[in-house]
Amino acid sequence: MNLPQHTLITDIKTRWNYTFYMLQRLLEQSRAVQIMTQESNMGRAPTIIYPNEWRLASDMLTVLCPFEEVTRALSKHSASISEVIPLLHGLCSIIRSLHVGGLAAGEESEDESDQFMAGDDDQDATVGLGQDVAAESREKLGTAARRLAANLSKELEWRFQPIFANSTFLLATLLDPRYKASCFPDNIDVEALKRTLLHRMELCNPVATPARNTEETPDTSSTSVLSFLQKKKLAIPMRTHLPSGDVEAYLADGDISLTDDPVKYWSGKLQCWPNLTRFALQHLSCPPTSVQSERVFSTAGNVVSPQHANLDPSHVEQLVFIKVNADLKNSIGLFDP
DSSP states (O other), X not given: OOOOOOOOOOOOTTOHHHHHHHHHHHHHTHHHHHHHHXXXXXXXXXXXXXXXXXXXXXXXXXXXXHHHHHHHHHTSTXXXXXXXXXXXXXXXXXXXXXXXXXXXXXXXXXTTTOOTTOOTTTHHHHHHHHHHHHHHHHHHOOHHHHHHHHHHHHHHHHXXXXXGGOHHHHHHHXXXXXXXXXXXXXXXXXXXXXXXXXXXXXXXOOOOOOOOOOXXXXXXXXXXXXXXXXXXXXXXXXXXXXXXXHHHHHHHSOOOOTTXXXXXXXXXXXXXXXXXXXXXXXXXXXXXXXXXXXXXXXXHHHHSOGGGTTOOHHHHHHHHHHHHTXXXXXXXXXXXX
């Protein structure tokens, strides 16, 4: 069939993204699967996937794709808590637009009053922006997919709403030069957040080591969260009325791309704004999930095996350190004599 020679992927109940990958691979191999199910019945009724089921699988992929994108972004080795609020805001806006924007004429939204993290005055603008991002996919979604999007939108609301009120996450986002104040939900009080930043800087004298970051190529699909954030960033002007010279200068400074390294930006500002730089690097170095820690434990499990059960504990630590940091070797000469 001239299709990629890929095996089908089995769903794993404990990992939601394998449902996405299973459907994705199934649709990739759909022509081969349809022919095999017709030819391999062996005297029994064939297991046929009907056209409406293929359509449903395609719709499910459209709804789940932004979730997979955010999961992958926040699981990177270089991910920071500064990315959590912008990515969640983009995810919520896109999923809401797939549901609210996809309703038939005259059909009322089940959760019209539950506009997640959006003020009443800016609700139409926020939904409208999300509609632009997902307009093409929205028009093709069936009723089941819109219902799924509505349920997921409600789940996002009660699961993640506390994060949008967490000052640590908010400050980290403000101090990320990729976002600053342009990618917050509309009901976030940016002026109050600036005052909190100045107060925190007065109370502590942080010392931090820059975390390494890598460039990522943004997805340009119609339901891409990065595409949504780029549009929102361009649509909202930067607010620079601040009571502090360093913070005001930082927010008035030129933007960097969403794929640039924020740590590299702050490393170049250490002489210019030393206190603000140290405070920013302290926040940007915080990982958003436990994924990286779990990867270290998995690496240790591969090092200490039945064939290597008598390793000295100090050697285990050294081998795990080398394995986890191997990608840094060429960039900073970590293992040079």
